[in-house]
Amino acid sequence: MTTTIAIIDDHQLFREGVKRILDFESSFSVIAEGDDGSEAIKIVDTYHPDVIIMDINMPNVNGVEATGQLIEKFPDSRVIMLSIHDDENYVTHALKTGARGYLLKEMDADALIDAVKVVADGGSYLHPKVTHNLVRDYRRLATDEAANGDNVMNVEIRRPLHLLTRRECEVLQLLADGKSNRGIGETLFISEKTVKNHVSNILQKMNVNDRTQAVVYAIKNGWVEVRL
Numbered sequence: 242m243t244t245t246i247a248i249i250d251d252h253q254l255f256r257e258g259v260k261r262i263l264d265f266e267s268s269f270s271v272i273a274e275g276d277d278g279s280e281a282i283k284i285v286d287t288y289h290p291d292v293i294i295m296d297i298n299m300p301n302v303n304g305v306e307a308t309g310q311l312i313e314k315f316p317d318s319r320v321i322m323l324s325i326h327d328d329e330n331y332v333t334h335a336l337k338t339g340a341r342g343y344l345l346k347e348m349d350a351d352a353l354i355d356a357v358k359v360v361a362d363g364g365s366y367l368h369p370k371v372t373h374n375l376v377r378d379y380r381r382l383a384t385d386e387a388a389n390g391d392n393v394m395n396v397e398i399r400r401p402l403h404l405l406t407r408r409e410c411e412v413l414q415l416l417a418d419g420k421s422n423r424g425i426g427e428t429l430f431i432s433e434k435t436v437k438n439h440v441s442n443i444l445q446k447m448n449v450n451d452r453t454q455a456v457v458y459a460i461k462n463g464w465v466e467v468r469l
Contacts, residue, residue, distance in 0.1 A: 278307025
């Protein structure tokens with residue numbers, strides 16, 4: 242089954258680079274391109290892409306505004322936001338508007354392909370660095386609350402060995418650390434294919450749709466360390 246994709250970015254060179262990467266994946270087909278958010282509704286109405294990859298910064302209508310307009314008219318639209326910003330405010334704003342994914346433009350090819358696959362399947366995807374920053378901010382908030390005398394207890398880390406294998410627990414911890422599949426593979430000295438298999442098993446066993454949900458669930462249950 243082919244996943245159809247539209248790319249909306251005002252930088253033609255970057256747009257062409259993204260298209261080249263996606264064209265290497267046999268199950269992907271880039272069917273439409275645009276250079277401003279003002280074109281988003283017309284592109285979706287005309288081509289009905291499965292996934293829309295949209296730059297957050299564009300001259301006339303930016304990606305966040307365009308996504309809001311798109312979701313209002315086509316609620317099932319699956320948008321992945323491209324950005325140079327890893328700040329929590331940008332991420333939160335984009336997701337609240339209706340984006341299903343948030344990728345930094347420093348992404349590698351694997352992250353882009355993974356994001357499209359996850360979002361096309363109905364999940365959500367955050368760039369590993371963004372996930373790490375959100376986890377870091379969560380940890381800082383908890384630390385500040387504890388320092389102010391709020392009722393926050395230190396969470397004892399209990400690895401979910403009742404649910405996951407030891408290796409899967411290691412992979413889950415590295416996901417929480419913000420590692421990409423390649424980074425996890427390099428850390429554990431295993432192939433990226435093996436990492437992907439472990440991640441797939443983790444999601445299935447935890448009954449979540451994507452790695453972001455897995456990390457959030459693991460933090461809440463004290464299954465991973467939140468490392469600054």
